[in-house]
Amino acid sequence: MHHAARTTSLALVVASALTLTACGGSGGADVGAEAKQTLTVWAMGTEGEKLADVAKTYKKAHPNVTVKVTPVGWDVAHQKLVAAAAAGKLPDVMQMGSSFLGEFADMGALEPVDTKAFKQDDFFPAAWDQGTYDGKSYGVPWYVDTRVLFYRTDLAKKAGLKGAPATMADLRKAAEAYQDKAGTKWGLHIQPSGLDAVQSFYPFLYSAGGAVLDDSGKPVVNSPDAVKALEKYGSYYAKGLSDKTFRPGYDVMKDFNRGAVPMFLGGPWQVGLLNDNYPGLKGKWAVAAVPADKASVSSAGGSSLAISADSTHKAAAKDFISYLADAKGQADWYERTKDLPANTKAWETGELAGDANMKVFRKQMETAMALPAQPKLTEITSKVDDAIGSVTQGKSSAKAALDKAQSAIESLVG
Structure with a gap:
């Protein structure tokens, strides 16, 4: 029985493929x-x-x-x-x-x-x-x-920092030192909520050994490693080191230029934009690898x-x-x-x-790590965006937020 059922479904697929080609006008x-x-x-x-x-x-x-x-x-x-x-x-x-x-x-x-x-x-x-x-x-x-760390080298000197933060613990200390000693408004820019907040979170998640989906496409977003990563991420907001207000269309490079934001995680296109738009900053900034937790891993x-x-x-x-x-x-x-x-x-x-x-x-x-391809990837990542937002806004613990995301993603991958 099973075999026969398979043949009919296959015949249907072939038939529909043929009609598709015909209406696409591209038979032949x-x-x-x-x-x-x-x-x-x-x-x-x-x-x-x-x-x-x-x-x-x-x-x-x-x-x-x-x-x-x-x-x-x-x-x-x-x-x-x-x-x-x-x-x-x-x-x-x-x-x-x-x-x-x-x-x-x-x-x-x-x-x-x-x-x-x-x-x-x-x-x-x-x-x-x-x-x-x-x-x-x-x-x-x-x-x-991929994203790497951009940081102000001149303000790092003022803050008493030597070079780029090598670990996630160093990143946290650097953010505090920039604020306390170099007088910056914020310590680090990461996105607090809204669409694609997950892009800011990936370097924390992957470096901690976490993932949204494992290699076989199974949701693992509430693993202990992932929960720890979101707790670290959320702590920047709890301590006033990062701006918890989400500003659509926000351009971090303006604040980086004027010294309000001394560090951010950015992509390759931003190197060119900084060189072109802020030539006066030349020699006052550098890029470095994502600070390591278990390892230094960014998103691809x-x-x-x-x-x-x-x-x-x-x-x-x-x-x-x-x-x-x-x-x-x-x-x-x-x-x-x-x-x-x-x-x-x-x-x-x-x-x-x-x-x-x-x-x-x-x-x-x-x-760098990429998410495994999935038919509903956009919806899957938006559940992680929601979890990040509820933690940075102080509405939920990292564990509760990621448990909620996990069950929502399970029903999307199902």
């Missing part, structure tokens, strides 16, 4: 990489704007392939992709944020990665993991992102490039992605955007190889 085989064709690509935010320039360069070497790039705002990207998938009208190639790749892979909307053409060993482990769902790869790593973010399962331009799509994902393409992309290459060979030459700040990010990426 792949046109081949060299045929005259238009490749449609969706990319988000700044990446979408800069990718159009790369597409022009690509066309010189591939005169038959016109790459049509549509920039999509991050705020609407998810709903646009969902609507396009439902209508069978996804573009040939799309940038996938790490938080929703699992959802589209689960729908069957993405073509598995050709692992002969793209080798896992060429990329940071966390970058490859973000494109993997249910043991299969659906996204080729494009760029990565970034984006992958995926091919639509319905595309009739898969060969050309694969070529275009190869062009963006090899060491040369990623080094070029870094020059254009300051997005960190996911391909480790791109770090070995040029601007990246000699940049001391970028070496800190590179080393942090080696151990």
Whole structure:
């Protein structure tokens, strides 16, 4: 009986896949990489704007392939992709944020990665993991992102601190010393609540040996390690070392520049912004690894490039992605955007190889952790955001808040 049931469900899947292709108007085989064709690509935010320039360069070497790039705002990207998938009208190639790749892979909307053409060993482990769902790869790593500690070196001297805090205990002491001896308003900026507060919390959580989901995707957010991490995080607010008011659109760099905030956890793009917008700060700040608890572990973010399962331009799509994902393409992309290459060979030459700040990010990426891809990742992380907010606002203990998040996440993963 069981076997028969499986065959019918399979037949249904095949039938619905056929109707999907038909209504997508893309019945038929792949046109081949060299045929005259238009490749449609969706990319988000700044990446979408800069990718159009790369597409022009690509066309010189591939005169038959016109790459049509549509920039999509991050705020609407998810709903646009969902609507396009439902209508069978996804573009040939799309940038996938790490938080929703699992959802589209689960729908069957993405073509598995050709692992002969793209080798896992060429990329940071966390970058490859973000494109993997249910043991299969659906996204080729494009760029990565991780958080490290930014701190004011001039104010550290005033506070009697030598160098960067090496441990989480040192971080706490440094925050107090900045306030007491250097007269800063706050000790450390971390996000108290609201959307993506979890991004600020990850370095505390991962360094303590905790996680939101374990490797098999099981929720573990109320483990003793996680509870300890959230207690430490909450203590910055209880002691007035961090601002408990959540300010949407808050730009930490202004306060970093004027010395109100001496330390924050930030991403690679902020290095460029500090250099460009606050040249007067040059020589007064530095970046360092996330202070270690059990270890120094940050979160890995970034984006992958995926091919639509319905595309009739898969060969050309694969070529275009190869062009963006090899060491040369990623080094070029870094020059254009300051997005960190996911391909480790791109770090070995040029601007990246000699940049001391970028070496800190590179080393942090080696151990950085990514959440395993899940269809409901956005909803899962929002439960952790809620837990963080209730602790920083003094409404709940870390244990109670994370127990509540754990049961909410269990029902989402179920």
